[in-house]
Amino acid sequence: MRDDPVVVDLVLRAREGDAAAWDAIVERYAPLVWGVCGRYRVTGSDADDVAGGVWLRLVERLDTLHEPAALPGWLVRTTQRQCLQLLRARKRQVPVDAPEPGARGEEDGVDGEILVAERRHALRTAFAELPARCRELLSMLFAEPPASYAEISAALGVPVGAIGPSRGRCLDRLRRSRALAALQPA
């Protein structure tokens, strides 16, 4: 959702010097920047350096960003470039599956990154609004490795036979949430 009014509002407020709005931008898009770094196998303090450079650039670009809604795309492209620069400076190999900025189909790659990031942001928002029982249950189910029904039964004090139906009800609640419903195809 590139025209997300929340993002536009945050950018406008940050332009006015609102540090809380800036913090919210960083918190919201740190997973996006982190995810791009991961696809270039840039991790640890290298990832901190790349992200630091990306955010420092954004601070300067805030006023000239023509479309605040274009922020996610700008973040993806800038992070890709910074990762490549770092890898080349270190003479390290660029992972074969990492997107090459400027290559054909770049926009597909960028749009894909943004689409996934927005979907996951919506999923997190919807998940945070679920009742605590649902959050506990789903957390145990999507853990790596997932908890067994016996473990869940012991931890949450529910019969094993009730776990499957509860799982379905919690996921349905997730689908019906406002954040996720916006993503549902019409």
Added chain:
Amino acid sequence: MDGGDGVTDAPSWWDDDDRLLEELGHAVREARVPESFVRAGKAAFAWRTVDAELAELQLDSLLPAREPAGLRDEPRPDGSGPRVLSFAAGELSIEAEIHPDAVRGQLVPAQSGAVLVRDDDGPVREVPVDEVGWFVIEPVPARRFRLHVRTSAGASVITGWIDARP
């Protein structure tokens, strides 16, 4: 449970319970980015409204002395030590030594703050300045750069361009 209310072209992550749960797991885990990663991003905002005064080059040990050596206080380097540069704006001096592995610098008078390394493309990275005014930029920037210094007392100055490998 499969959202069978007429939605036929919905993405499978939406319709299928297993896929939705998997995607939710990705979403929640992905948000667990290291705190240092987020902290660096938030700190960048401190550079938002900083207007900097230009710090003039006072000394570059690589350049011939601009006045007879006998009139200068600084000892002339004999070429074996690191290249030394000095910039000044008002009362604040920025001394920088270019070593093979790093740029080591100091603010005079000694005080804490932060240094932003900038190149032709814009800001590159930020390094801290400790209480005695020392800072380290490691590795040496590959391209020409300038140093934007922000002191804890609120002063903000920027050096001219430095080419570490002239």
